[in-house]
Amino acid sequence: xxxxxxxxxxxxxxxxxxxxxxxxxxxxxxxxxxxxxxxxxxxxxxxxxxxxxxxxxxxxxxxxxxxxxxxxxxxxxxxxxxxxxxxxx
Amino acid sequence: xxxxxxxxxxxxxxxxxxxxxxxxxxxxxxxxxxxxxxxxxxxxxxxxxxxxxxxxxxxxxxxxxxxxxxxxxxxxxxxxxxxxxxxxxxxxxxxxxxxxxxxxxxxxxxxxxxxxxxxxxxxxxxxxxxxxxxxxxxxxxxxxxxxxxxxxxxxxxxxxxxxxxxxxxxxxxxxxxxxxxxxxxxxxxxxxxxxxxxxxxxxxxxxxxxxxxxxxxxxxxxxxxxxxxxxxxxxxxxxxxxxxxxxxxxxxxxxxxxxxxxxxxxxxxxxxxxxxxxxxxxxxxxxxxxxxxxxxxxxxxxxxxxxxxxxxxxxxxxxxxxxxxxxxxxxxxxxxxxxxxxxxxxxxxxxxxxxxxxxxxxxxxxxxxxxxxxxxxxxxxxxxxxxxxxxxxxxxxxxxxxxxxxxxxxxxxxxxxxxxxxxxxxxxxxxxxxxxxxxxxxxxxxxxxxxxxxxxxxxxxxxxxxxxxxxxxxxxxxxxxxxxxxxxxxxxxxxxxxxxxxxxxxxxxxxxxxxxxxxxxxxxxxxxxxxxxxxxxxxxxxxxxxxxxxxxxxxxxxxxxxxxxxxxxxxxxxxxxxxxxxxxxxxxxxxxxxxxxxxxxxxxxxxxxxxxxxx
Numbered sequence: 001x002x003x004x005x006x007x008x009x010x011x012x013x014x015x016x017x018x019x020x021x022x023x024x025x026x027x028x029x030x031x032x033x034x035x036x037x038x039x040x041x042x043x044x045x046x047x048x049x050x051x052x053x054x055x056x057x058x059x060x061x062x063x064x065x066x067x068x069x070x071x072x073x074x075x076x077x078x079x080x081x082x083x084x085x086x087x088x089x
Numbered sequence: 090x091x092x093x094x095x096x097x098x099x100x101x102x103x104x105x106x107x108x109x110x111x112x113x114x115x116x117x118x119x120x121x122x123x124x125x126x127x128x129x130x131x132x133x134x135x136x137x138x139x140x141x142x143x144x145x146x147x148x149x150x151x152x153x154x155x156x157x158x159x160x161x162x163x164x165x166x167x168x169x170x171x172x173x174x175x176x177x178x179x180x181x182x183x184x185x186x187x188x189x190x191x192x193x194x195x196x197x198x199x200x201x202x203x204x205x206x207x208x209x210x211x212x213x214x215x216x217x218x219x220x221x222x223x224x225x226x227x228x229x230x231x232x233x234x235x236x237x238x239x240x241x242x243x244x245x246x247x248x249x250x251x252x253x254x255x256x257x258x259x260x261x262x263x264x265x266x267x268x269x270x271x272x273x274x275x276x277x278x279x280x281x282x283x284x285x286x287x288x289x290x291x292x293x294x295x296x297x298x299x300x301x302x303x304x305x306x307x308x309x310x311x312x313x314x315x316x317x318x319x320x321x322x323x324x325x326x327x328x329x330x331x332x333x334x335x336x337x338x339x340x341x342x343x344x345x346x347x348x349x350x351x352x353x354x355x356x357x358x359x360x361x362x363x364x365x366x367x368x369x370x371x372x373x374x375x376x377x378x379x380x381x382x383x384x385x386x387x388x389x390x391x392x393x394x395x396x397x398x399x400x401x402x403x404x405x406x407x408x409x410x411x412x413x414x415x416x417x418x419x420x421x422x423x424x425x426x427x428x429x430x431x432x433x434x435x436x437x438x439x440x441x442x443x444x445x446x447x448x449x450x451x452x453x454x455x456x457x458x459x460x461x462x463x464x465x466x467x468x469x470x471x472x473x474x475x476x477x478x479x480x481x482x483x484x485x486x487x488x489x490x491x492x493x494x495x496x497x498x499x500x501x502x503x504x505x506x507x508x509x510x511x512x513x514x515x516x517x518x519x520x521x522x523x524x525x526x527x528x529x530x531x532x533x534x535x536x537x538x539x540x541x542x543x544x545x546x547x548x549x550x551x552x553x554x555x556x557x558x559x560x561x562x563x564x565x566x567x568x569x570x571x572x573x574x575x576x577x578x579x580x581x582x583x584x585x586x587x588x589x590x591x592x593x594x595x596x597x598x599x600x601x602x603x604x605x606x607x608x609x610x611x612x613x614x615x616x617x618x619x620x621x622x623x624x625x626x627x628x629x630x631x632x633x634x635x636x637x638x639x640x641x642x643x644x645x646x647x648x649x650x651x652x653x654x655x656x657x658x659x660x661x662x663x664x665x666x667x668x669x670x671x672x673x674x675x676x677x678x679x680x681x682x683x684x685x686x687x688x689x690x691x692x693x694x695x696x697x698x699x700x701x702x703x704x
Binding site: 035060 | 152153155156157158188189190191192274275278299300303304307309310312313397401402404405406408414515516517518519520
């Protein structure tokens with residue numbers, strides 16, 4: 001979206017499990033209103049630290065993500081709307 | 090007289106709100122629905138320290154006053170005094186998860202802005218400590234400007250202090266709420282993080298328990314294996330452990346019916362009490378032990394935090410059929426009985442996902458079908474074995490289960506593209522921390538559900554069974570006539586017969602279909618009754634019943650009868666609970682309609698295939 005382009009950014013669904021990252025932008029238009037609302041309630045926002053922890057056994061979907069002090073599960077297609085910058089290891 | 094002061098309990102999901110509510114009110118809880126929506130209203134009595142009673146209402150868990158689900162809309166409407174069927178609360182108790190303050194405080198800030206007399210229960214401080222987090226409730230109190238009490242609701246800690254603080258709060262004068270103005274979420278979130286940071290005394294990084302457990306329980310290979318093992322134990326329990334109490338209840342019902350037969354002179358009244366009320370309600374409450382064991386497991390899995398993990402593991406598969414991972418447990422429960430299964434769909438927050446789950450739940454082979462399957466299989470399927478332990482009869486039984494599951498998935502698929510078209514609700518859930526639930530919370534949950542179930546059995550089911558009895562007994566047959574021919578039910582059966590004859594059903598089956606509406610297994614006793622009543626002897630033993638069936642029914646008819654019972658919605662309790670859970674007759678009627686249609690088609694296909702194959 002309008003976030004500055006970083007070559008090393010990925011969408012959250014493509015981030016390796018256990019890799020900490022920072023949210024750069026969220027494509028809110030791609031989400032339904034209730035879904036966008038729920039993501040915000042979970043604390044997803046620009047600048048927030050996230051870390052994918054687990055993924056489902058079938059098709060690695062959904063993904064469990066640590067956001068703040070919570071762990072939340074979302075589907076891959078929703079995670080794909082979230083662009084993150086992985087922290088340098 | 091002034092109504093009791095009303096205290097609303099609000100908080101985010103997984104803050105331990107219900108445990109705190111249980112700790113404050115005890116087992117005497119009233120559970121109902123808010124008018125017009127399927128959102129549960131749970132309230133209870135609280136005695137303040139000066140002896141005054143107050144009413145406590147447990148609001149649905151919400152993350153914010155900007156609702157993302159019907160539950161959250163109710164929470165907001167109650168708090169601003171706009172919810173039908175609820176008065177404006179006099180005070181507000183906010184429950185916060187101590188280890189998740191930066192998120193939960195955002196909602197708390199919104200709630201405090203409403204201006205109600207408010208206090209905060211800083212809950213689950215033990216779990217926060219387990220995670221190495223030390224909090225300062227005084228700092229929190231300063232920042233929020235309302236009293237803060239530390240609690241561990243599942244262990245009943247801090248409850249007395251909380252009660253005392255509620256006293257003080259209700260004694261203070263209060264002058265009306267502010268209208269909720271749409272808050273600036275970003276600003277609130279930032280403020281919440283500031284306060285959370287200010288309230289943290291120290292944080293020692295520790296390996297979190299929950300994370301370690303999840304590494305195993307959500308493992309891509311181990312996770313599903315453990316889930317399957319848990320489900321296996323659960324089903325063993327539902328079917329094996331329940332045998333003893335089921336026999337007690339069956340004996341009790343038999344004793345009661347004997348006692349009633351002795352106490353009431355022969356005639357229409359005795360027949361109504363014994364053959365109508367006691368037999369009908371007895372048949373349904375025999376399922377109570379199974380339902381209780383099932384609910385025990387559901388409450389345990391919910392209380393520990395595992396339930397959400399099960400949904401997580403199964404989401405992808407359920408998604409393929411247009412359902413959400415959350416539908417997994419309700420559908421699984423429906424193998425024991427669709428009634429608790431449908432009641433368990435409340436955890437599905439997307440309305441369409443939930444409705445679709447309710448509509449297909451009766452397709453899961455419930456335990457009430459087993460007596461019917463067992464009888465027909467024993468009578469018609471040869472007891473041939475292919476390999477040690479693998480017999481034809483068992484294979485047919487297994488096949489019936491598979492047809493039910495496949496039918497449910499296909500029906501869900503069709504329903505989600507037809508009557509309930511629309512994007513599925515997705516799957517966005519918080520994975521709560523694991524914890525040991527308290528015995529008291531589980532007992533309260535069981536009591537509440539038992540009460541709901543027995544109330545059903547006592548009202549709708551009692552009424553229906555008496556009507557069914559009346560249809561079968563009026564008018565009384567003259568000597569030389571068959572009761573099954575002269576009764577109203579007999580005439581209705583003749584009507585049914587013209588409809589079901591094309592799918593191979595005979596008069597006996599038509600007669601059994603009507604009473605089997607009370608509960609499927611009643612079909613067995615109904616068929617037995619038809620043969621024994623007509624033969625004039627009292628107890629047709631199972632053996633002679635098998636003989637009668639083999640003699641009277643051609644094989645295609647028997648197979649069609651099995652196929653019918655895979656689909657037919659022959660269960661008043663299921664229809665009643667669907668009405669309750671969907672708040673109207675539209676969906677139960679739709680369910681009954683589509684299931685009968687499927688049953689008719691399936692039975693017809695089976696019958697004619699069997700006839701063509703010359704079976």
